[in-house]
Amino acid sequence: MTIEKALVVGTGLIGTSVALALREKDVVVYLSDVDARTAELARELGAGREWTGGEVDLAVIAVPPRLVGERLAELQKREVARAYTDVASVKAEPIADAERLGCDLAAYVPGHPLAGRERSGPAAARADLFSGRPWALCPGTGTDADAVRLVRELVSLCGASAVTVSPAEHDAAVALVSHAPHVVASAVAASLTGDGDVALTLAGQGLRDVTRIAAGNPLLWREILSGNALPVAEVLDRVANDLAAAASALRSGDLAGVTDLLWRGVDGHARIPAKR
Amino acid sequence: MTIEKALVVGTGLIGTSVALALREKDVVVYLSDVDARTAELARELGAGREWTGGEVDLAVIAVPPRLVGERLAELQKREVARAYTDVASVKAEPIADAERLGCDLAAYVPGHPLAGRERSGPAAARADLFSGRPWALCPGTGTDADAVRLVRELVSLCGASAVTVSPAEHDAAVALVSHAPHVVASAVAASLTGDGDVALTLAGQGLRDVTRIAAGNPLLWREILSGNALPVAEVLDRVANDLAAAASALRSGDLAGVTDLLWRGVDGHARIPAKR
Incomplete structure (x- = not known):
């Protein structure tokens, strides 16, 4: 067969x-x-x-x-x-x-x-x-x-x-490694729409990498997100909370929480398998 | 001279x-x-x-x-x-x-x-x-x-x-195009620390790109963020608000706001100058 x-x-x-x-x-x-x-x-x-x-x-x-x-x-x-x-x-x-x-x-x-x-x-x-x-x-x-x-x-x-x-494992996994990161990349890219051109002149490869996937087709991605709404919302809430806490810590001058987030980022990044 | x-x-x-x-x-x-x-x-x-x-x-x-x-x-x-x-x-x-x-x-x-x-x-x-x-x-x-x-x-x-x-323009610009994106990349990477290995098995180039800069030295980045705290906090608050709103919209099933964010992301991404 x-x-x-x-x-x-x-x-x-x-x-x-x-x-x-x-x-x-x-x-x-x-x-x-x-x-x-x-x-x-x-x-x-x-x-x-x-x-x-x-x-x-x-x-x-x-x-x-x-x-x-x-x-x-x-x-x-x-x-x-x-x-x-x-x-x-x-x-x-x-x-x-x-x-x-x-x-x-x-x-x-x-x-x-x-x-x-x-x-x-x-x-x-x-x-x-x-x-x-x-x-x-x-x-x-x-x-x-x-x-x-x-x-x-x-x-x-x-x-x-x-x-x-399993289907539930799959949907939670792609929310984590693909769908939520797409929305985050879109939010970073969206933050670039309000400002003058001088800021963009100083953009480098880091910004290009973070926002690359934000160029994807919004109509296709609306479908994808709509079909996996709750698992994506869960990841987005966690990321949004981390960012709001970092902003608050920066305003207060207490950098301990931000430094912890940076270290957790290093750990999480290290878990991504290398390109095959 | x-x-x-x-x-x-x-x-x-x-x-x-x-x-x-x-x-x-x-x-x-x-x-x-x-x-x-x-x-x-x-x-x-x-x-x-x-x-x-x-x-x-x-x-x-x-x-x-x-x-x-x-x-x-x-x-x-x-x-x-x-x-x-x-x-x-x-x-x-x-x-x-x-x-x-x-x-x-x-x-x-x-x-x-x-x-x-x-x-x-x-x-x-x-x-x-x-x-x-x-x-x-x-x-x-x-x-x-x-x-x-x-x-x-x-x-x-x-x-x-x-x-x-000007110094103020500079600091606001790098907050937007470099410092805040770094923290966002760290937050996405940090979201990967809690889950099982199956999810990471499904990771692709999109996730690698979004999180690449999160591998940077946290001690160096703590210094950078500490020296530009308020401009970075402003951008992070905007991104966190967009992500929290997207999560809320996904839970409610009203995708209009999320689709708008995706389109704004396409527009913002298009403003980044191409690599020289």
């Missing part, structure tokens, strides 16, 4: 990158997108061929988080694939949608490749986008072993490393 | 880098540091020769911010140089110290090269550390034109671009 034919539904940055990675491994890839021009562009980039409804081994649902359940239900109704996965950056919400819509959860392995770019759309796609990156998988207790095997093969064909976590 | 001989007082990362840059332009450089081993290491790296008290054209005071006034007073008492500058990352405080200690402000051009590394000490120094970087200068109304000319020559010899600002 192996992936010979795959269907990618949604040919944005992630879907097209998955398709390109599979094409490099000679998998037959079919492409589908509600926007015909987007799908055509992906085909022109060599990501696969037009899907006319045939059956495949694996369907990869690469649509915005709140549409995953709906698409899964449609595809399963047509019995399109033996196994299904998605690539949404939140996991509890699509799984709850799939349950509510009566999907066959045994054939669905929720997934999330931890990779991205500031640019979006098929033109930004790259076959090596997932190379060396973690790829979270959230199979449930009732998931078929064969479905899990097929999706792990997908991860492997894309050059990524599977990390199995 | 040109820099033929310079004295660098304090042979840490910045002082030794200035010395190396001047040596590349064949300036005779003398080195001095309260720590004899640090000065010796800088000499071994080719940054200059031992200072035995002779006169120079320009003295570069590269010591921690709160020691600048004291060193300036000592050097001026001995009439060591025709002009003096410092490299401290805050400006109002050293200038106030210099005034209080009765320094000759006409010969002192406060300065701050906007460059640095996560590592400190002379071994981390590089002759090209300031290449293409801004270098803030804060001459007062009573500063000698010749002193300003000599310090501008220093900036030019180091390959940097002089930016003239």
Whole structure:
């Protein structure tokens, strides 16, 4: 049992990158997108061929988080694939949608490749986008072993490393390492909008690094944050409290708490795994 | 009138880098540091020769911010140089110290090269550390034109671009583009200390970039923040308020304010000048 034919539904940055990675491994890839021009562009980039409804081994649902359940239900109704996965950056919400819509959860392995770019759309796609990156998988207790095997093969064909976590663990983790840091980067960047140009003249690489991800698409990020609201809010409250306490300590001239925050920052930074 | 001989007082990362840059332009450089081993290491790296008290054209005071006034007073008492500058990352405080200690402000051009590394000490120094970087200068109304000319020559010899600002403008600007972002990066990194390792497994380049500067030396940064406390506190309060509001909006399910913050972040990010 192996992936010979795959269907990618949604040919944005992630879907097209998955398709390109599979094409490099000679998998037959079919492409589908509600926007015909987007799908055509992906085909022109060599990501696969037009899907006319045939059956495949694996369907990869690469649509915005709140549409995953709906698409899964449609595809399963047509019995399109033996196994299904998605690539949404939140996991509890699509799984709850799939349950509510009566999907066959045994054939669905929720997934999330931890990779991205500031640019979006098929033109930004790259076959090596997932190379060396973690790829979270959230199979449930009732998931078929064969479905899990097929999706792990997908991860492997894309050059990524599977990390199995529960949906709640996943959502708390990405709130911590991705979603909340994005909002924080946006808040630092937003603080630059009010001031004169002289201040910006003095900007250096540190500011560029802290704010780089704030250039991301706000509409896409609104969706992501909306689908993971409570875990993100928890992290943001902790960061906001630390910053308000630091501001208050600076005003009072008692630097002990600020110095402690700086040391905790050194410790936390040291926990981030080095780039692979 | 040109820099033929310079004295660098304090042979840490910045002082030794200035010395190396001047040596590349064949300036005779003398080195001095309260720590004899640090000065010796800088000499071994080719940054200059031992200072035995002779006169120079320009003295570069590269010591921690709160020691600048004291060193300036000592050097001026001995009439060591025709002009003096410092490299401290805050400006109002050293200038106030210099005034209080009765320094000759006409010969002192406060300065701050906007460059640095996560590592400190002379071994981390590089002759090209300031290449293409801004270098803030804060001459007062009573500063000698010749002193300003000599310090501008220093900036030019180091390959940097002089930016003239008032001390208050400077301190507000670096609070915005450097000091507050550092504390924010520390707070994001500090949020990583409490959780399990699974979350960190999913970390990507975004988190690495946001937190990179949090690896900086807390003792050095405590000094910097202490010397620029109120401007930094103002920026931190604004960022903390934005983050607390975002957390509250996420909990309530009203994403309008969060989306606005993301858009402001895109606008603010676009204002940062591209790397030179």
